[in-house]
Amino acid sequence: xxxxxxxxxxxxxxxxxxxxxxxxxxxxxxxxxxxxxxxxxxxxxxxxxxxxxxxxxxxxxxxxxxxxxxxxxxxxxxxxxxxxxxxxxxxxxxxxxxxxxxxxxxxxxxxxxxxxxxxxxxxxxxxxxxxxxxxxxxxxxxxxxxxxxxxxxxxxxxxxxxxxxxxxxxxxxxxxxxxxxxxxxxxxxxxxxxxxxxxxxxxxxxxxxxxxxxxxxxxxxxxxxxxxxxxxxxxxxxxxxxxxxxxxxxxxxxxxxxxxxxxxxxxxxxxxxx
Amino acid sequence: xxxxxxxxxxxxxxxxxxxxxxxxxxxxxxxxxxxxxxxxxxxxxxxxxxxxxxxxxxxxxxxxxxxxxxxxxxxxxxxxxxxxxxxxxxxxxxxxxxxxxxxxxxxxxxxxxxxxxxxxxxxxxxxxxxxxxxxxxxxxxxxxxxxxxxxxxxxxxxxxxxxxxxxxxxxxxxxxxxxxxxxxxxxxxxxxxxxxxxxxxxxxxxxxxxxxxxxxxxxxxxxxxxxxxxxxxxxxxxxxxxxxxxxxxxxxxxxxxxxxxxxxxxxxxxxxxxxxxxxxxxxxxxxxxxxxxxxxx
Numbered sequence: 222x223x224x225x226x227x228x229x230x231x232x233x234x235x236x237x238x239x240x241x242x243x244x245x246x247x248x249x250x251x252x253x254x255x256x257x258x259x260x261x262x263x264x265x266x267x268x269x270x271x272x273x274x275x276x277x278x279x280x281x282x283x284x285x286x287x288x289x290x291x292x293x294x295x296x297x298x299x300x301x302x303x304x305x306x307x308x309x310x311x312x313x314x315x316x317x318x319x320x321x322x323x324x325x326x327x328x329x330x331x332x333x334x335x336x337x338x339x340x341x342x343x344x345x346x347x348x349x350x351x352x353x354x355x356x357x358x359x360x361x362x363x364x365x366x367x368x369x370x371x372x373x374x375x376x377x378x379x380x381x382x383x384x385x386x387x388x389x390x391x392x393x394x395x396x397x398x399x400x401x402x403x404x405x406x407x408x409x410x411x412x413x414x415x416x417x418x419x420x421x422x423x424x425x426x427x428x429x430x431x432x433x434x435x436x437x438x439x440x441x442x443x444x445x446x447x448x449x450x451x452x453x454x455x456x457x458x459x460x461x462x463x464x465x466x467x468x469x470x471x472x473x474x475x476x477x478x479x480x481x482x483x484x485x486x487x488x489x490x491x492x493x494x495x
Numbered sequence: 496x497x498x499x500x501x502x503x504x505x506x507x508x509x510x511x512x513x514x515x516x517x518x519x520x521x522x523x524x525x526x527x528x529x530x531x532x533x534x535x536x537x538x539x540x541x542x543x544x545x546x547x548x549x550x551x552x553x554x555x556x557x558x559x560x561x562x563x564x565x566x567x568x569x570x571x572x573x574x575x576x577x578x579x580x581x582x583x584x585x586x587x588x589x590x591x592x593x594x595x596x597x598x599x600x601x602x603x604x605x606x607x608x609x610x611x612x613x614x615x616x617x618x619x620x621x622x623x624x625x626x627x628x629x630x631x632x633x634x635x636x637x638x639x640x641x642x643x644x645x646x647x648x649x650x651x652x653x654x655x656x657x658x659x660x661x662x663x664x665x666x667x668x669x670x671x672x673x674x675x676x677x678x679x680x681x682x683x684x685x686x687x688x689x690x691x692x693x694x695x696x697x698x699x700x701x702x703x704x705x706x707x708x709x710x711x712x713x714x715x716x717x718x719x720x721x722x723x724x725x726x727x728x729x730x731x732x733x734x735x736x737x738x739x740x741x742x743x744x745x746x747x748x749x750x751x752x753x754x755x756x757x758x759x760x761x762x763x764x765x766x767x768x769x770x771x772x773x774x775x776x777x778x779x780x781x782x783x784x785x786x787x788x789x790x791x792x
Contacts (some may be wrong), residue, residue, distance in 0.1 A: 226699075230593050237590055238608035238788035241671065244623050245611065259626075262636045308520035315513020323521060332777055334728045335750040338769040340528065340756050340763050341534035344546075353712040370523035400512045407555065429616030431731050433747075436757060447618040451735055461626060468619045479614040483607070491679045 258380045259461035273462045282294025282441055284466070286449040291474075293364055294427040299421045301369045302416055310408055314390060318350060324379070330372045335432065342367055343436055368427060374419060377489070381415040382408075398425075410451035418489025421482055425475050446471045538767035545761050555768035565769060567743045568751040571658070572727060575747070579662045580722045584715065587670050591677035592707060606678070610671035617668070617731035624664045625651065625736045654744035657737050661745055664732050669725070673718045680714045681707070716788040723780050726775050748773055 249261045254267035277283055312324050343358075350357025357363060385408060394401035409416070431447040438444055444452075450471055453464045479486055539555055541548040559565055590609060594602055610621065627634050628650035635647040650660045684706070692702050708715070730749040733739055739746035739754070748769065755766040 230596070230599065234590070234605045234609075236505055236620055238605050240667070241609045241611055244620065244627065244667070247627070260631060262633050270644075288726050304519050304523065308517040311513050311516025315509055315516065317510055317513065320513060320517065323517070327521065327524055330524050332776060332781065333532055333726070334581050334724065334749075334770070334775075336728055336730070336752050337535050337767075338528065338531045339532035339752070340770065341538065343756070344534070344763065366523075367527040372522050372524060372528075375520055376770075386518065386660045399713050400509075400516075404516075425614070429617070429618070431618050432753070436753075443600070447616055450616075450622055451618050454618075454625060454735055455738075459626075464622065464626075468622060471619050472615050475616070476614045487675055487679070491676070 230260070248465045248468050252469045254462050256459070256461045256463070259465065268461055270466070273460075273466045276460070277466055279296060280463075281449060281453065281467070282444060283443055283449065283470070286444050286446045289361070289443060289469070290428055290446040293361055296361075296425050297365050297369055297427040298420050298423045300365070301371075301427075302419050304370055305374035306378045306412075306416070307404065307421065308375045309380075310382050310385075310404060311478050312379045313382035314387070324375075325371045327375060331376075338367070339433065339436055342433075346437060354449060358384070358437055359443050361443070363437045364430075364434050364445070367433065368430060374423065376430075377419055378415065381412060385411060413484060414488065417482060417485040421478055421486050422479060422489050428475055508695075527785070535767045535770060538764050541764040542762070543764060545763075548642055548764055551764075555765050558765065559768055559772065564743055564746070564751060565748075565772075567748045568730055568748045569772070571684050571744070571746055572729065572748050574658060575662060575665070575729060576723060577725045579724060580719060582609070582662075583666050583670050583722065584673060584719060587673035587709070588677055588715070589712070589716075590670070591674045591681055592703060594678060595681040596673075597673070610666050612670075613672045618735055620668055621732045621735035624660070624667075624732075628660045628663075628736075642769065652736055654721050654740050654741055657741060657745045661732055661736060662744055663730075664736060665726070667723065673722070677711060680711050684710050712788060716784060720784055724777055724782070727777055727780075757763060 238387075247264070250264060250266050253270040254263050255269050255272075258267060294405060310331060312320055346356070346358050346363045349363075354360070355362060356366065371479055389407050389411070393407050429447060430445075431451065433482075434445050434448055435451070438472065450464070450467055453459070453467055538548070540550055540552060542551045542555060543549055565665055593599070594606055599605075615623075626632055629635075630647050630649055630652065632650070634650070635644075639646045639647065650656045688706055689702060691781060697705065728749050728754065729747040733745050733747045733750050734753075737745040739750050752766050752769050755762050755769065
């Protein structure tokens with residue numbers, strides 16, 4: 222590499238890294254400052270973190286929203302990876318022509334934009350509300366149900382099942398395990414990495430989901446954290462320090478998951494195009 | 496074939512077991528994707544407010560073609576698409592080529608930093624961008640201090656700059672995401688190909704256009720299709736940065752559907768019609784992208 226090229230490379234990548242990180246730094250710094258200081262463009266950490274935190278906890282349903290988001294995301298993730306991995310495994314291990322056709326049809330659902338689904342889905346849950354209030358509008362179940370199963374996740378598990386040695390299925394049968402037993406006792410423990418990757422992706426998208434909860438959740442005690450932030454951000458006289466703190470708190474779980482499991486996360490994304 | 500006590504052959508039984516494994520998933524997708532899809536199609540032939548709907552044939556589709564707000568949201572979405580997707584893909588390609596150099600120092604840091612935006616929620620980063628790009632926001636005060644501009648840019652309230660703000664925001668959020676795909680694909684290219692090219696005297700630019708891009712074609716196709724679908728569904732950013740304004744200058748199709756259903760007097764039938772336009776566009780563009788990419792094979 223010529224010297225000029227090297228200087229350019231580092232300058233360019235440095236610039237890109239700075240632009241990528243800066244909004245994070247700014248929101249963390251702003252979370253420790255008073256609203257006026259944020260508008261003045263103060264870029265140094267201040268001493269108002271605790272003050273902002275107290276105000277945020279008092280003036281909003283922070284804890285309720287966090288708890289709602291946590292419940293929904295964890296439950297969705299567990300159900301999603303169990304259902305999708307059962308299906309991915311089923312499609313691959315018990316392969317048949319008819320199942321291949323069903324699989325192709327499932328994949329078509331990836332082309333359907335959510336915008337086309339949201340009105341019928343909303344009407345569906347509004348109708349259910351009358352007879353089955355537990356899964357109707359404004360419930361946790363109504364947020365979760367349409368997001369649990371995605372063709373992408375089934376595809377992801379099917380692709381990864383290809384790496385699962387088929388001999389182990391035979392070995393399990395000889396040992397007298399049931400078909401489900403083989404799945405739970407052999408497949409699941411062997412495919413830990415695949416499960417980790419799928420879990421991270423699902424958790425992140427569930428934690429960050431906005432449009433569907435916005436439509437289906439109405440009462441304040443059901444709101445999730447993205448709805449809380451969106452509400453704070455649309456106020457007339459926003460308290461910047463407070464809002465930035467809320468954003469930092471909302472970003473922490475996904476940022477932590479990302480840093481702890483970076484390798485699995487990247488592996489998971491790649492798994493989708495393998 | 497041997498039959499056991501149930502009267503089914505082993506093969507048929509195993510086939511049946513297989514169906515039970517996929518049953519829940521197939522039911523869920525049918526219930527929450529395909530059934531609503533059909534419902535939306537039926538809805539699109541009805542009009543009325545709230546749940547008072549009656550069949551009116553194709554009147555919604557006629558209205559669609561002369562609906563100025565729809566046409567504005569459509570052209571906004573296409574402006575985002577035509578500018579943002581190529582810019583982002585080229586940027587992601589360029590960065591990944593730079594990062595692929597094994598002699599480069601701090602590779603891990605650069606990669607993590609540029610990927611970092613992907614961990615934020617669309618809502619959270621949108622609100623941050625809204626304040627960064629406010630008239631008295633940090634971006635303007637920095638540009639003023641550096642004397643790049645003399646008067647503050649009306650990022651959010653000027654029709655032109657509001658679009659630019661949305662484009663900058665999406666690019667910030669997704670470039671790193673695409674970069675990861677290219678990086679992984681680049682690592683699968685045998686480095687001897689580049690060595691041979693270098694010996695033959697091919698410039699970096701030639702290597703990029705003659706080796707890197709053709710080798711990465713399937714991944715580029717994949718990322719451009721997913722980015723296109725993502726842009727056509729744009730909602731969270733527009734809703735939280737500009738609310739579709741000023742006027743309708745940043746309104747996206749998804750936000751228009753949302754407005755039709757939940758903001759104005761609910762017109763579910765017409766909203767369903769608008770939503771089908773996205774389905775049609777996604778299908779057409781995906782076919783087009785496959786054709787363009789497939790031609791030179």
